[in-house]
Amino acid sequence: MAHSTATAVSGKSVWDGGDSPMNASYGKLMMWFFLLSDAFTFSGLLITYGLVRSSHQAYEGLVKDFTFSTEYWPIPEKVFEAVPFLHGYELPLVFVGIMTFILIMSSVTMVLAVEAGHRMDRKAVEKWMLWTIVGGLTFLGCQAWEWTHFIVGTDTPTIVKDFVNGQWITKEVTGANLHINQYGPQPFADFFFFITGFHGFHVFSGVLLNFLIYYNTVTGVYERRGHYEMVEKVGLYWHFVDLVWVFVFTFFYLV
Amino acid sequence: MAHHAHEPEVTVLPPDKEKIKKLWTVAGILGIVTAIEFIFAFTMAAGTLRTSIFVALTIVKAAYIVGEFMHLRYETKVLFWSILIPVIFIVWMLVAFVYEGINMPVF
Numbered sequence: 451m452a453h454s455t456a457t458a459v460s461g462k463s464v465w466d467g468g469d470s471p472m473n474a475s476y477g478k479l480m481m482w483f484f485l486l487s488d489a490f491t492f493s494g495l496l497i498t499y500g501l502v503r504s505s506h507q508a509y510e511g512l513v514k515d516f517t518f519s520t521e522y523w524p525i526p527e528k529v530f531e532a533v534p535f536l537h538g539y540e541l542p543l544v545f546v547g548i549m550t551f552i553l554i555m556s557s558v559t560m561v562l563a564v565e566a567g568h569r570m571d572r573k574a575v576e577k578w579m580l581w582t583i584v585g586g587l588t589f590l591g592c593q594a595w596e597w598t599h600f601i602v603g604t605d606t607p608t609i610v611k612d613f614v615n616g617q618w619i620t621k622e623v624t625g626a627n628l629h630i631n632q633y634g635p636q637p638f639a640d641f642f643f644f645i646t647g648f649h650g651f652h653v654f655s656g657v658l659l660n661f662l663i664y665y666n667t668v669t670g671v672y673e674r675r676g677h678y679e680m681v682e683k684v685g686l687y688w689h690f691v692d693l694v695w696v697f698v699f700t701f702f703y704l705v
Numbered sequence: 706m707a708h709h710a711h712e713p714e715v716t717v718l719p720p721d722k723e724k725i726k727k728l729w730t731v732a733g734i735l736g737i738v739t740a741i742e743f744i745f746a747f748t749m750a751a752g753t754l755r756t757s758i759f760v761a762l763t764i765v766k767a768a769y770i771v772g773e774f775m776h777l778r779y780e781t782k783v784l785f786w787s788i789l790i791p792v793i794f795i796v797w798m799l800v801a802f803v804y805e806g807i808n809m810p811v812f
Contacts, residue, residue: 472784479784486788493795497802504806508751527746543746550739558732561774565725569718635811673715689774693767700763704746705756 481683485690488652492694495645496701502637518608524634526703532599546703549592550695553653556585557692560660564685567678572667575678579664582688586657593650600642601625608632642702649698652691659684731773738766 472479507522516528527542534545559581566574603625610623612630623632631639663684672678742762749755772778777785 472787473781474784482784482788486791489792489795493799497795497799500799501802501806502811504803505809505811507810525751543743547739547743551736554732554735554739557770557774558728561728562725565721565728569720570715571717571720572715574720686775689770692774693770696763696766696770700742700759704742704759 475679477679477683478686481686485686488690489694492648492697495641495648496697499641499645499701502641506635506637518633520608520610520635522634524638526705529600529633530596530703534595543703545592545596546699549589549596550699552585552589552592553692553695556582556589557689559585560685560688564678564682567672567681570673570678572670572673575667575672575681576664579660579667579681583657583660583664586653586660586688590650590653590657593646593653597643597646600639601627603632645698645702649691649694652694656684656688656691659687728773731769734769735766738762 470476470479474482503523509516509522509525513525513528516525518524518528530546531540531542532545533539533541533548559578563575563578563582566578603623605624607622607624609620610630610632611618611620612623613619623630625632626639626642628640628643630636633639663681666672666680667678672680742759745755745758749758771788777788
C-alpha cells in the first residue's frame with residue numbers, strides 16, 4: 451500500500467527532500483515510470499504491426515476455405531491451431547488460451563504474495579512467490595513449444611516466391627524464419643518473432659526477479675528490513691508483463 | 706540458512722479475507738472476459754465491428770489489471786494521471802497509424 455511506505459518529514463519544505471509528492475516511495479514511483487517507458491517500447495512494436503498489417507490485403511472468403519498464401523495476411527486462428535501431443539487435430543487458439551490462463555493465474559498468485567507481505571507473513575509470501583515462479587516457467591515452456599511449432603511448420607508446404615541469385619523463383623516452404631515463411635507475407639513471421647520474443651524475454655527477466663525476491667524472503671532479508679516493499683515493486687513489473695500479454699493476445703491472435 | 710542473533714520480533718497479521726476474495730473476483734472477471742473474446746472470435750465474421758469489440762474488451766481487462774492488481778486506482782490522483790495521460794496519446798498514435806496503413810496499401 452502506498453501509505454505504508456511513504457515518508458513525510460513535517461516542518462520541512464517540499465524541496466528539501468524527505469517528502470513524497472505522489473505519496474508513493476521512490477522505488478515504486480521509479481518502477482511506475484520505468485513501466486511507462488517500457489509500455490512505449492511495446493506500443494512501438496504493436497503500432498508498427500498495426501500499420502504493416504492494415505496496409506496488407508486481408509483474406510476475403512470463407513474461413514474454412516482458407517489456405518496460406520503470401521498474397522494476403524493470414525487469419526491467426528488458422529496459424530495457431532496446434533496443441534502439444536495432439537498432432538493432426540485442428541484446435542484453433544486453444545493453446546494460446548491456455549497460455550493466457552497460466553499468465554493471469556500467475557498474476558493472481560503474485561498479488562496474493564503482495565497481500566501476504568503487507569501482513570508480514572513470511573511463509574505465505576514464500577508459498578505464493580513459488581507459485582508465481584512456477585507459472586512464469588510454465589508460460590516460458592509453452593512459448594518455447596509454440597516457437598518450435600511455428601519455426602518447423604505444418605505438414606503441407608506452401609508455394610512461396612523467393613529472390614535467389616538475382617532472380618525470382620518459386621519453392622515449397624514449411625515453417626518460418628526471418629527471411630521466408632509459409633504462413634503469409636514475410637512481416638507476419640517477423641512480427642511474430644519480435645513481439646512474442648520481446649514479451650517472452652520480459653517474462654524471463656520477471657522469473658529471474660521473482661526468484662531473487664523468493665530467495666530474499668526465504669533468507670529473511672525483508673523480515674529484518676521490516677517491510678516487503680520489494681515484493682510490491684517486482685509485483686508491479688510482473689503484472690505489467692501480464693498486461694502486455696493481454697494486448698499481444700488481442701492484436702496478434704484474435705484480431 | 707544462517708541464524709541471526711538479532712532476529713526481529715515479527716507480528717504476523719491474519720489474512721484479509723475480504724481483500725483476498727476481491728482479488729479472486731478480479732481474476733474471475735479476467736477469465737470471463739477472455740472467454741467472451743473466444744466466443745466472439747468463433748461466432749462472428751471478421752471486420753471492424755468485431756475488432757472494436759476485441760479492443761473494448763481488452764481495455765476492460767487492462768483496466769482491471771492496472772487498477773486492481775497494480776493498485777493504481779488507489780494511488781494519488783497525480784500518479785494516476787501521470788500514467789494514464791501518456792497512454793491516451795499511445796492509443797491516438799495506434800489509431801493514426803492503422804488509418805495510414807489502410808490508406809497506403811502495399812499491394
